[in-house]
Amino acid sequence: MSTDVNLTPTSAIVLGLLELIGEATPYDLKQAVGTTVGHFWTFQHAQLYTETERLSKAGLLKETREDGGRRRKHYSLTAKGRQALDEWRAEPATDVAELRDLAVLKLFMGGDPKVLGEAQLAAHEAKLQEYYAIRKLDQGLEPRGPWVALESGIEHEKQMIRFWRRLADSAA
């Protein structure tokens, strides 16, 4: 009920997915993450339990409990939650995201380009294929956000493949 929560990216993902699917248990959310944002932003499923509870306490989610059986908790957006999401969405991100690419860090620290490159090339190529497979499913339906984000991922993968390949080639 307290009016102030720190809206982390995780919070926004929970809010955004709940807007999309209406009502969900933490486990449902886990499934939804896996097939959507999970492709470029993951976390442990345990966090969905704590995060929903946190947002619920802050009044952004409504929580109802099943009567029988597992007594699972179902969550949905409150008006306040919807508003918080809208505000988060409207606010542009001013900073550039940090790469935080472990392979690049190893490269920086003197790791062998050949060894790193081989592993990274394979991994990035697999990821790119995964993205292509998803793109095939696009029916042109609204909302477009996820598909545009997917394009960004595809271009990024292509870029990283170019980078690592060039590095592999320049190493004799």
Added chain:
Amino acid sequence: MSTDVNLTPTSAIVLGLLELIGEATPYDLKQAVGTTVGHFWTFQHAQLYTETERLSKAGLLKETREDGGRRRKHYSLTAKGRQALDEWRAEPATDVAELRDLAVLKLFMGGDPKVLGEAQLAAHEAKLQEYYAIRKLDQGLEPRGPWVALESGIEHEKQMIRFWRRLADSAA
């Protein structure tokens, strides 16, 4: 002294910088981070105090204390620390790094491409210029790691600029 620590990327950065500069206080490390890896991997300076202590307790760093004045702590690699760094460096990264780009996440969640794009274009262009300025300082000296990593950053920035610009153009 215990033989097992979890080597986080932060740990590797501390170890790697200590290898480079020999001996340093946490504050020296903060400075070193700022001019090197800090361009694509940052953290709060407070963490350097806890991290050095953690690594020291694990036997990877040697800690000596100034006698007079501030009694500052100086750290340097132990043989064990050097070995841990070597092993970390030799082990290739098998996963692809997640983007975790807040702007892309907002895009995914329905944020306005025009609003997001404007802010991101400016930010990425500034970052690219920053990278160019650094690249000018390259004297061709060893080690090459940091410079190769810089190239990756430059290509990434160019990629993101292309992406956001294309998006801005396609929005009427």
Added chain:
DNA sequence: ACCGTCATGTAATCGGTTACATGATTCT
């Protein structure tokens, strides 16, 4: 009926961030 696997959840731990605090140094 049993076994393995998936579904679902909680608790403990830990790394990272925020906030605060004090000593040194420079500028006016």
Added chain:
DNA sequence: AGAATCATGTAACCGATTACATGACGGT
């Protein structure tokens, strides 16, 4: 000398990960 800023460090808090645990279900 006083104010402002930089240097240096600690403590508290919080979000995220790891580890663990139990219930349900499909296959043999």
